[in-house]
Amino acid sequence: MSEDKVYPVPESIKQGAHISFEQYQQMYERSLKDPEGFWSEQADKFLDWFSKWGTTCEWDLSKGDIRFFAGGKLNVAYNCLDRHLESRGDQTAIIWEGDEPDQDESITYRDLHERVCRFANAMKARGVKKGDRVCIYLPMIPEAAVAMLACARIGAVHSIVFGGFSPEALRDRIIDADAEVVITSDEGVRGGRAIPLKGNTDKALEGCPNVKTVFVVQRTGGNINWNDGRDVWYHDACAEASTDCPPEHMDAEDPLFILYTSGSTGKPKGVQHSTGGYLLGTAMTHKYVFDYQEGEVYWCTADVGWVTGHSYIVYGPLANGAKTLMFEGVPTYPDAGRFWQVVDKHNVAIFYTAPTAVRALMGQGDEHVTNTSRKSLRILGSVGEPINPEAWEWYYRVVGEERCPIVDTWWQTETGSILIAPLPGAMDLKPGSATLPFFGVEPQLVDDKGNVIEGEGKGNLVINRAWPSMMRTIYGDHERFFNTYLAAYPGKYFTGDGARRDADGYYWITGRVDDVINVSGHRMGTAEVESALVLHDKVSEAAVVGYPHDVKGQGIYAYVTLMAGEEPSEDLKKELVKLCIDEIGPIAKPDLIQFAPSLPKTRSGKIMRRILRKVASNELDSLGDTSTLADPSVVDTLIEDRANK
Ligand code: PRX
Numbered sequence: 001m002s003e004d005k006v007y008p009v010p011e012s013i014k015q016g017a018h019i020s021f022e023q024y025q026q027m028y029e030r031s032l033k034d035p036e037g038f039w040s041e042q043a044d045k046f047l048d049w050f051s052k053w054g055t056t057c058e059w060d061l062s063k064g065d066i067r068f069f070a071g072g073k074l075n076v077a078y079n080c081l082d083r084h085l086e087s088r089g090d091q092t093a094i095i096w097e098g099d100e101p102d103q104d105e106s107i108t109y110r111d112l113h114e115r116v117c118r119f120a121n122a123m124k125a126r127g128v129k130k131g132d133r134v135c136i137y138l139p140m141i142p143e144a145a146v147a148m149l150a151c152a153r154i155g156a157v158h159s160i161v162f163g164g165f166s167p168e169a170l171r172d173r174i175i176d177a178d179a180e181v182v183i184t185s186d187e188g189v190r191g192g193r194a195i196p197l198k199g200n201t202d203k204a205l206e207g208c209p210n211v212k213t214v215f216v217v218q219r220t221g222g223n224i225n226w227n228d229g230r231d232v233w234y235h236d237a238c239a240e241a242s243t244d245c246p247p248e249h250m251d252a253e254d255p256l257f258i259l260y261t262s263g264s265t266g267k268p269k270g271v272q273h274s275t276g277g278y279l280l281g282t283a284m285t286h287k288y289v290f291d292y293q294e295g296e297v298y299w300c301t302a303d304v305g306w307v308t309g310h311s312y313i314v315y316g317p318l319a320n321g322a323k324t325l326m327f328e329g330v331p332t333y334p335d336a337g338r339f340w341q342v343v344d345k346h347n348v349a350i351f352y353t354a355p356t357a358v359r360a361l362m363g364q365g366d367e368h369v370t371n372t373s374r375k376s377l378r379i380l381g382s383v384g385e386p387i388n389p390e391a392w393e394w395y396y397r398v399v400g401e402e403r404c405p406i407v408d409t410w411w412q413t414e415t416g417s418i419l420i421a422p423l424p425g426a427m428d429l430k431p432g433s434a435t436l437p438f439f440g441v442e443p444q445l446v447d448d449k450g451n452v453i454e455g456e457g458k459g460n461l462v463i464n465r466a467w468p469s470m471m472r473t474i475y476g477d478h479e480r481f482f483n484t485y486l487a488a489y490p491g492k493y494f495t496g497d498g499a500r501r502d503a504d505g506y507y508w509i510t511g512r513v514d515d516v517i518n519v520s521g522h523r524m525g526t527a528e529v530e531s532a533l534v535l536h537d538k539v540s541e542a543a544v545v546g547y548p549h550d551v552k553g554q555g556i557y558a559y560v561t562l563m564a565g566e567e568p569s570e571d572l573k574k575e576l577v578k579l580c581i582d583e584i585g586p587i588a589k590p591d592l593i594q595f596a597p598s599l600p601k602t603r604s605g606k607i608m609r610r611i612l613r614k615v616a617s618n619e620l621d622s623l624g625d626t627s628t629l630a631d632p633s634v635v636d637t638l639i640e641d642r643a644n645k
Helices: 021-033 035-046 076-088 109-125 144-153 166-175 197-205 235-238 278-289 307-319 337-346 355-362 388-399 478-486 526-533 568-585 609-616 633-640
Strands: 056-062 065-068 093-097 106-109 131-138 157-162 182-184 188-190 193-195 213-216 232-233 255-261 270-272 297-300 323-327 350-351 379-383 406-409 445-448 457-463 493-501 507-512 518-519 522-525 538-550 555-564 592-597
Touching: 021 035, 035 278, 056 193, 056 270, 056 633, 076 109, 076 144, 076 278, 076 307, 076 337, 093 109, 093 188, 093 337, 106 109, 109 144, 109 235, 131 144, 131 166, 144 157, 144 182, 144 255, 144 307, 144 323, 157 166, 166 255, 166 270, 166 406, 166 568, 213 235, 213 538, 232 235, 235 355, 255 307, 270 278, 270 478, 278 307, 297 307, 307 323, 323 337, 337 350, 355 388, 355 555, 379 388, 388 406, 445 493, 478 493, 493 518, 493 568, 507 518, 518 538, 518 555, 522 526, 526 538, 526 555, 538 592, 555 568, 555 609, 568 592, 609 633
Parallel strands: 093 323, 131 157, 131 182, 157 255, 182 213, 213 232, 297 323, 297 350, 350 379, 379 406, 555 592
Antiparallel strands: 056 065, 093 106, 188 193, 255 270, 445 457, 457 493, 493 507, 518 522, 538 555
8 A cells, every 4th residue: 555544444344344355356347348247237136127128238438329228128216116115115215304303204115105106196197207307496305205206207307406596596407407397395494494495486487487387395384375277285286196106117228317517618507317327326336335234224414406315315225225314404403413413313324424514513523423422333425525634534533433434435416326436345445535446437547638647647537438327418418418528538438527546546536627616515617606796787707716615625716807987895795695696596605706807818818717716725826827818917916906815
């Protein structure tokens, strides 16, 4: 092993783990040398099929064609529910922990199956059929999982919009997906505060004439407006629906869902995932990366509005017949010990969260952790952004009491499931490294010209072949899919991330190399925030960059140039912040705004974002060459006026 700090696999985890290091090496090698044989065995082992596929896998990334198990028929809801009924119908499928500590619910596989069938029939009764897009805008309540699985059961394609997104953002996504049905709730509750989801939906739908039906789940009983022809109470619709709903036979390549995510340019794109390959990827990684053992309680703290919630609260765990915990609240309510209280309350064995939460809790004092038992914990996970070694050490030492391996999982909305991560019984850990690739994943580092870097080195992270849960397209825009991910390095998938590989072959993700920033583990396109800012009639131009932020990982730093004659003011800053919240949601709120008389541009008028990033990060010694700027003196003013001196 190299000079980095290394944490060997604890003996207690090694014994009984699904995969040892030797097995990993053999399986990994086979997965690359004999993908047909490997994937067909795994698809047989992990999933139930109504009928077998023709060709196991075929892809041509230079053309954007990817197919796994094409011709094979299966149903995701059947795999997550029906096939478990005989052996574990009475076992808990979902443990729901409400925002208030005295609210919880356990739902067995049998209950969940019944609820899914009823709601699937309720949707069918209102005309929803295979291939239709259904928008889900719900808080973290069991109905979110029910709605997802009900869509999967009848072959409808769900598009979940995170409950923190604004009416404008919701509208854009409904229109782009051309959804005719929306599922929401009267309100959501987080940290004791109500969120007006139905009110937001009403506003969004002012611009969506195609939406015919809105199912409304009653969560709080709060006051809402009602549109008689359009709105339907979820509980009424389910009460009158039958519990018998045969699962649709879907092709492995039929779409399962669309999920919008931010890129470096333009509007968010609808990442489209497949049925068979996606489910195989999530089920396999859930079992092996978390070393999930039968009967264990597993908790992923993400929201179902993000891909982590799709793959690791709902699809992966339920496909494996696991007990998955779903938490409605926030880590600091009623106090900063909530996570660990919930771990004790439900005997959580595997806990998966984001570095931003770890950092936030680390700042609240160890006693919130140490006054709980946490004896049930076995494995800890991290996802969403690079975890800094201090946060890793705290998570390992204080939360896990040095007995729980931390699986730092690198992946993306586009990848569908985890691609680089340690297998806890197999790999020694190094704080800050996502370690080694999962089966069938062939990462490479390339320089800007596309030359492959061998051995130790640093470069752009690409994946040199397709894997089952890889996105298949951008909804409605295959060309954009190709241009965004496959055009830069022909034959390879470009991740948008930079990475380093050390002497042991371990990968260290260094962060995005494009204009995407990662705020509290949430992905944000700088172009989206800029578009919101320039909507203000006093703003002539805006440029947004990320800067290091102690808790959020990256904060949003906005440079704003005003129209001639307009004066900067604190009130104007507030208006601009509000504009971002209204257009996108609270996650897009700029942390720092700097009014800049002008932005650094090249002679051809291109903004030199590199300089803006350096100024925002206070890295003034390494501004680089500014001689190509149309007016180099702009930089002095920027430095003089910076917002975080
Ligand atoms: O930059 C990487 C970062 O999050 C990006 C993907 O964001 P999103 O599609 O929202 O999915 C987040 C959850 C899978 C990546 O391009 N990222 C994710 N996980 C890690 C990470 N960066 C470093 N280490 C990770 N473990």
